[in-house]
Amino acid sequence: MSSPLLSERRDGVLVLTHQAAPWNRMGFAYMDALEAAVDEAARDPQVRALLLTAEGEANFSVGMDLKELLLHSAARGGAEAVLDQRLRVLRKIELLDKPSVVTLFGFCLGGGLELPLACHFRLAASEGAQIGLPELELGTVPAWGGSARLTRCVGRDRALDLILRRRKIDGAEALRIGLVHSLHPLAQLKSAAFELARELAAQPRPSVAGVLRCVVGAEHLPLADALAVERQAVLACRDSGNQDEGLHAFLDKRRPQFPVP
Template sequence: MNKPGPLRLERDGAVLILSNTDAPWNRMSFAYMDALEQAVQQAAADPDVRVLLFTSDGLDNFSVGMDLKQLVREGADRGGFEAILDQRRRVLGMIEALDKPSIATLYGNCLGGGLELPLACHFRLAAEQGAQIGLPELELGTVPAWGGSVRLTRCIGRERALEMILRARKIDGPEALRIGLVQWLHPLAELKAAALALAHELAEKPPIAVAGVLRSVVGAGDLPLEAALDAEREAVRRCFASRDQAEGMAAFMEKRKANFNGS
C-alpha cells in the first residue's frame, strides 16, 4: 500500500478540505508545508473553490506544530533556518490574504505552528473539551516564529498575548472563546461537521462581495481611515458591476433565494 501524502485534499462542492495526515500528532513537516503552499496557490486561482477548511486526521490533535527533530536533522538541506521560516511566513501570509474565507478546527494540541496556522485563518472553531491551545516556544528558548506573536496580539490584545506567550500557557476551548481567540465551540465529535456546515454557508455567499469584505476588513483593516474607506468603496464598485449584485437584488424583490455564480 502506498503511503499517503502529508496533505490530503478533498472537494465537497465549493469547499476545499485540507487535512494533515500525520495522525496522531499531525506535525507540520517540510513535505506538509510544501504541499500546503502548492494547494493554497492553486485554490486561490480556482474560481470553483470558494472556501478553504483546514483540519487534520483523527480527533487527537490538530497539530503540535513544526517537526523539531526534522528541523535539526534536515534543516541545512532545506536552505537553513531562514529559508524555512521564509516559507512558513509566506504560506500563512497567503492564507490570511485569500479572497476566500478560511476556517480552522482546533482540538487536542494546537501548539506553535498548530496555532499560528489557525491565527492566519478568518474563522476558528474549537472543541468544547480537550483542546490545549498555545504558543509555548519560550520553553524552547525562542519566540513564535511564523507570525504567532503578531497575529495573537491583534486577535486577543497585547496583555493577554503577553500572558500566554511569556508564561508559555496553554488554554482550553472555553477560555479561547471567552478571550476572542475562537468564534465557536462544539463537542469534539461534532466539530468537523460544524466547520464544514459553516464552510458551505459561506460558499453560498456572492464570491465578489465576499472578496470585497475580506479586502476591506482584513486587507485594509489596519490602514488609516480614509485609505480603508477607499478600499471599501472600491469593493462596492466591483459588486455593482457584477451579475451577482443584480441577482441578489432580483432575488430580494422576488422573495426567493439568490443563486450567486461569482460573475
C-alpha cells in the same frame, strides 16, 4: 510515501486534512503540500472556501517538526529559509480572497496555533483542547507571526499572559477571550466546521472577496485608504451583477440567484 496532506473538494469547499497523526507535526513535506494547495485554491474558481483540519481526534498539531528542522534545514537553505516559507504560506492563507475555516482540538501548540491564527474562522473542541504558544520552553519566541496575530486577535495583555507564562488554554477560555469563534463537541467539530465552510462557499463570490479585502487586507490602512478599498469592492459587486440581482430580489421578495463566477 503518501502525502501528509489529503485534499478533497465538496460543495465548493477545499478540505485539507493533515495526515500525520497522532501529533501532526508540520514538516517540510506538509508545508510544501499546503502551499501548493493554497496556490491552487487561489486559481480555481470552483473552490470558494477552505477547511483546514487534521486526521483523527487526538491533536490538530504540535507545530513544527523540530527534529527535521535541526537535522535537515540546511538542505532547504537554512533555518531562515524554512521560517520564511512558513510565514509566506500563512500570509497567503490570510490574504486569500476566499474564506478559510480551521478546527482546533487536542494540542494546538506553536505552529499548531499560528496556522489557525492566519485563518478567518476558528472552531474549537469543547473538550480536550490545549491551545498555546509555548515557544519560551524552547528558549525562543513564536516565529510564524504568532505574537503579532495573537496580539491583534486577543489584545496585548492577553497575548503577553499566554506567551510569557507559556499557558495552554482550553476551548472555553479560548472562546471567552475571542481566540476562537465557537465551541463544538469533539465528535461534531469537523462536521460543524464543514457546514460553516459550505455556508461561506454558498455566498456570492465577489461579495465575499470584497469583504475579505476590506476587513483583512485593509485592516491596518489609514481610514481614507480603507474606505477606498471598500468603494472598489462595492463597484466590483455592481460590475459582477450581484448587486443588481440582490436589489431586485429584495424588491421582488424572493431569494436572490447570484451568478456563478
